[in-house]
Amino acid sequence: MKTLLFVDDDPNDRLLVELGCGRAGVSFLLKTVESGLEAIRYLSGEGRFADRVEHPLPDLIFLDLKMPEMDGFQVLRWIRSHPATRVTPVAVYSASFIPEDIAKGYADGANYFITKPSDLTVLIDIFRAADKRMVADPRNDDALAQFSARDRRAVLNRENAYHPGRRRTD
């Protein structure tokens, strides 16, 4: 069974996701933690997260950005700097939609940047897509990508701004 780790300090968002996943009928195991620090504890198997049967390493991580003590970017950098999680796909899941956050998210190693939807039906669609993403080869069928900020190009635009005249090749 695949595991999705959901990191968010807002209990309402955690509840909405749990309820949404229930309604979506997803096949993965949803694990939630309520802060960045706890996410790192979970991922490194500290304390109550030592039992990897109860708390398996996730196959996909949904990560909020704005959290007390340790924000999403710091968690993301930690994930990318630890061997066990270096290649684990991470979706930034935030209320933010501003280009700077999106660019920074991708720069720090996020695979997706998903803006939290206010419509529950969209939320359900997102987690269904996440379910699919975990079992399918993302190179052929990346269902999650359509919810991700397609502003991956914003990053590139920013690069181009420093190198005017360089043509995009992707």
Add this chain to the structure above:
Amino acid sequence: MKAGLPITFSWKWLAQLAGFAGLYFALARFGNVALVAEGNVSTVWPAAGMAVAGLWWGGYRLAPAIALGAFVFAWLNGVPAPLGAAAALISMLGPIVALFLMRRYIDGPRLFDRVGDVFLFLLCAGAAPALVDALGVASLCWGGVGKWDDFRGLWLLSWAGDLMGTLIAAPALLVWTWPDNLRWTPRKRFEAAGGFALLAICSMLIFAGKLASTGVGFPFLVLPIVVWIALRLGQRATVSATLLACAFSVWGTLHGMGPFAQLDPSSPVAELFMAVVAMTGLVLAASVTERGQALSAIGQLEERFRLLVEGAKGYAIYMLDAQGRIATWSAEAERIKGYRAEEIIGKPFRTFFTPEDAQRGVPEQVLRKASEEGLARYEGWRVRKDGSRFCVEGVITAMRDESGALTGFSKVAHDVTDRKRAEEALHQSETRFRTLAEGLPQLVWTCLPDGHCDYLSPQWVRYTGIPEEQQLGFGWLAQVDPDDRERAVAAWKRAVETRTTLDVEYRIRGANGAPRWFKARGVPLRDAEGRVVKWLGTNTDIDDQKRVNELLEAKVQERTAQLQASLSSVEELLYTIAHDLRAPNRHMQGFAQLLLLEHADRLDDRARDYLSRIRDAAARSDELIRDLLEYGRLSHEAVALAPVDARQAVEAVLRAVAGEIQRRRARVHFGREWPRVVANERLLEQILTNLMTNALTYAPPDREPEITISAESEGGKAVLRVQDNGTGIPPEQIDRVFEPFIRLSNATHAPGTGMGLAIVKKAAERLNGTVGADSTPGKGSCFWLELQAA
């Protein structure tokens, strides 16, 4: 030319030989028949003269004709053939020797144009027969036909005959073969007729008429007439007159008339008379010819001299006599000084001087210097006839004769008034320039077209404390701050090479050692052809200004940083607010939806309606927050502009709104031309998304949306258009649609925050573009975006 005999065979030559032989024979016969009468024999043998003339005219190749003619003549006179052949050879030899001598000593072909030539001719004509006849007479004596006792008499007779024949007949024949050097006017013809008539009458009277028997002196009356003809009527008339006079003399004498008939036949008076007449005529005619040629040469020389003097435009060339009076004048002198020749010749040189100069004795000083040193140069103001003044520059040269005595002065003067005025004007303008330059607060300089400095104002010298001459050329660079020197040189080099205004700032070290900032500006001065003749520049002290500017700049930077800091903290705050505001909205909407999904059966219709309203209000509130945040960000966010393919942007937008298009069953027409535009991809897509969304949203419910999205470019601009078939916008509202929170009266039923077109307008501004709308209510609207074409 072939070596050997100077004879080449031709029919023409044979004909000439025959004709010449015939002529010789005829003249020999004439001499033998006509010049023999009453026992007297004339000493004149014209055939000899004819032979000499013929050879001079035709060359040695005609010599055989003489032998032939002489042989035939002798043969017909009954002379035995061997003797005749010997005589013929002798007759031929004489002219050949004469011709040899003449060719050697006289320049041909005209024999009698120079007095010297006439005497040489006489010598040749005498010497040749003298030799040859001695040979001939000697051969006669050896042959036994003559006697040695008679040798002298026979020789003299032959020689005199040949000489006289040559002197009289040869010129008469030859001169007529050459063009006459006299111009025959009717007057000259009349004079000639008179002269010849007088000569004929006198000769008749002297040798055959009343005066024939009286005294031996009369024949000499003929001489003045021959002299007259020789002096006045040219060579042809002269030789003809000589011939005429001699013919009368010979004829009268042969017939026993005239003074010579009474004399002893052996006395040579008649021969002397004829020789004198012939020689006088020839010498005088030659002298006249020579004089004519000399006069014509002098005339040509004078003409050339006149052309030289008159042709030197702008130069007055004339002469003064030894006393300094004007001796010659020219048209250019008249033009420059205004005097006509008759007015000025004989007047003193000082006439041209200004009264001041004349009083100071300048003219006399100039003449004295010229006569002492041979030459004097001068420059100064002179007075024209009309009183106006002009400036001359000239040379006056003393002329001396062979003994060294002063004969006068030659003077060449050039009018340099224009140059002098120009020089004075230049001097004045330079003075003005210096006064101006030295009055300016700036450091003033001028440079040559190649960039070498040739003037630095006293301000520059004062400021740097270094003499001007040390700084000319490129010496001034030493005072330029070492850090700025390379830049200063480069800027100056570029200005000189491109001939464009110099504008550069650099520091110059002052006399106190401290550098100050100067702004150097230099402009090229050009002549009428556009060539740079000079650079004029100033260096303005901008040190204080520069310091103030630097201070200000630092202040501005500091303030800007502060402002930016507070702006970003405001933004951060705004973002936090927006972020945090969105969460409750999201939760309200989510839980309302969950309530509706999971507990709908336990609620009545009214409760469900309330829940829906809560859900929609939350959704709307979230949308509004997002739009406000976006609008605020657009005002200050950094936007990088780059060429963007409009087709790619439009295709991306169409993909993004594909679901909505499908849901509304809209038909979308896609244009053909898609220019590249200067834009930011994200903003361009945002604009197009908003416009597409509007076009889809504001379609009336009764018809399916039909949207045309197209583009065109013209004159460096590109226009993108989104045309719909919606409800349209009333004309009075069309200007307000781009203002924030404006929702049109007829669109209240449609969803939206009222921020969509405001964001479009703001984004277009950030792309340096413009947006607008054209609309026909009820038919549709067209929104357009104009950008720079890439």
